[in-house]
Amino acid sequence: MRIEQDSLGSMELQDNDLFGINTLRAAENFKLPGKQTDLQMIHSLAIVKKAAALAYQELGVREDGIYNAIADACDDVIEGKYDDSFFLSAFQGGAGTSTNMNVNEVIANAALVKLGHKPGEYQIIHPLDDVNRGQSTNDDCPTALRISAITRLRHLSEACDQLEEKLRLRAAEFSKIRKLGRTELMDAVPITLGNEFNAYADAIHRDHGRMKVSEERLSKINLGGTAVGLGNNSTKEYRDLVLDKLNDLTQLQLEEPSNLMDPTQNNDVFVEVSGLLKALAVNLLKIAGDIRLMSSGPHGGFGEIHLQALQQGSSIMPGKINPVIPEMIMEVAMRVIANDSAITLASSRGEFELNAFFPLIADSLLESLDLLNSGIELFNTKCISTLKADSEACKRHLYASSAFGTAYIGKLGYDKVSHIIKENSPETAKELLDQLIQHINDKTIVKESHE
Numbered sequence: 001m002r003i004e005q006d007s008l009g010s011m012e013l014q015d016n017d018l019f020g021i022n023t024l025r026a027a028e029n030f031k032l033p034g035k036q037t038d039l040q041m042i043h044s045l046a047i048v049k050k051a052a053a054l055a056y057q058e059l060g061v062r063e064d065g066i067y068n069a070i071a072d073a074c075d076d077v078i079e080g081k082y083d084d085s086f087f088l089s090a091f092q093g094g095a096g097t098s099t100n101m102n103v104n105e106v107i108a109n110a111a112l113v114k115l116g117h118k119p120g121e122y123q124i125i126h127p128l129d130d131v132n133r134g135q136s137t138n139d140d141c142p143t144a145l146r147i148s149a150i151t152r153l154r155h156l157s158e159a160c161d162q163l164e165e166k167l168r169l170r171a172a173e174f175s176k177i178r179k180l181g182r183t184e185l186m187d188a189v190p191i192t193l194g195n196e197f198n199a200y201a202d203a204i205h206r207d208h209g210r211m212k213v214s215e216e217r218l219s220k221i222n223l224g225g226t227a228v229g230l231g232n233n234s235t236k237e238y239r240d241l242v243l244d245k246l247n248d249l250t251q252l253q254l255e256e257p258s259n260l261m262d263p264t265q266n267n268d269v270f271v272e273v274s275g276l277l278k279a280l281a282v283n284l285l286k287i288a289g290d291i292r293l294m295s296s297g298p299h300g301g302f303g304e305i306h307l308q309a310l311q312q313g314s315s316i317m318p319g320k321i322n323p324v325i326p327e328m329i330m331e332v333a334m335r336v337i338a339n340d341s342a343i344t345l346a347s348s349r350g351e352f353e354l355n356a357f358f359p360l361i362a363d364s365l366l367e368s369l370d371l372l373n374s375g376i377e378l379f380n381t382k383c384i385s386t387l388k389a390d391s392e393a394c395k396r397h398l399y400a401s402s403a404f405g406t407a408y409i410g411k412l413g414y415d416k417v418s419h420i421i422k423e424n425s426p427e428t429a430k431e432l433l434d435q436l437i438q439h440i441n442d443k444t445i446v447k448e449s450h451e
Helices: 021-029 039-059 066-078 097-114 127-131 137-173 193-218 236-250 261-265 268-294 324-348 358-384 391-399 403-412 414-423 426-450
Strands: 002-006 009-013 178-183 186-192
Touching: 002 021, 009 021, 021 097, 039 066, 039 097, 039 137, 039 236, 039 358, 066 097, 066 127, 097 127, 097 137, 137 193, 137 261, 137 268, 137 358, 178 391, 186 193, 186 403, 193 268, 268 324, 268 358, 324 358, 403 414, 403 426, 414 426
Parallel strands: none
Antiparallel strands: 002 009, 178 186
């Protein structure tokens, strides 16, 4: 056992624990079930710490080898070697201080071990004085979130691009399949199944474009601003160098904003990005909902398309197959919309120079991105790519309806067409309307011949 002390007292840890007293206190304070801090967020935070370590190594801070060991320890964290040392709840007070302390302690102790020392020998490498030098929770955690979010957004952009491409291909395949268009779930006018799928593709195309705007917004980082954006305990040389190192490590185009206090104080960028994800979620809800309805049946519903059978749909009704993939992506979309509400509320509750509810913002945004990335891929491969059109069912619904009526309004007028459709079956109504049109055409021909 080893004893570590802080300003509140002392606590016992196992000799080989890479986390320290700050992590242990946080674990006891936030004993909540369920979600832990996102591991990719932890890895991104380690990238920030590595950039700082490389900057300080180049600036000649401390004796040679100390910051090399810290950078090497950061690599191990980034690779997931110490994932079991990061177990704090995603929901924590303190704006993310507990997570930052956790990362600082693990990196410091891992670096100590690399140099042949024992965990806890902080007189050699200190979690705060060395690993966290020139940093604050308030600048390195938001920077880590931006890195994590941009990386996921790039994957999401690719996923949207692939989904749009597949929707276009299916639209081309279905371009000759005439079917009944519906408004407010009621018979409307004839369309093609390809028309519908092209419109779905257009919606996803807009979402794809929004991803680029999101990345641009997230690229402004406040690293070096420390506590409130004024750069307390950091130097201009460090701020310039750490940004270069961070861009080298991430291959992103991160930039320092004109005012470091702005992204430290304000989280509206995350609200904006979440709003764009919500727009994507709304489109996915619409598309999946339509597919779920079109595939309903197989005998008592529309049955205009058929989904791949993936699993039994009931524990009591033999032969029942459910539209599980459309339902899955609809649930994903609903969670994204719920997360957007959480991000909105949390971002609005920041007071003065910091937002205490940053952990909720980070967890909700990253969860939305992860769900959309995985969900869209499944939706594309297990639903859009595999569904089959039933042209006979489409034709049957079309011919059983009065959707043809609109075509007659120009010559016969709305009231007359409406009356004929109301008083007759679709087949009889169409026959009567054709006769009226033919009569009008015959009269026109006679009149033109006399002239």
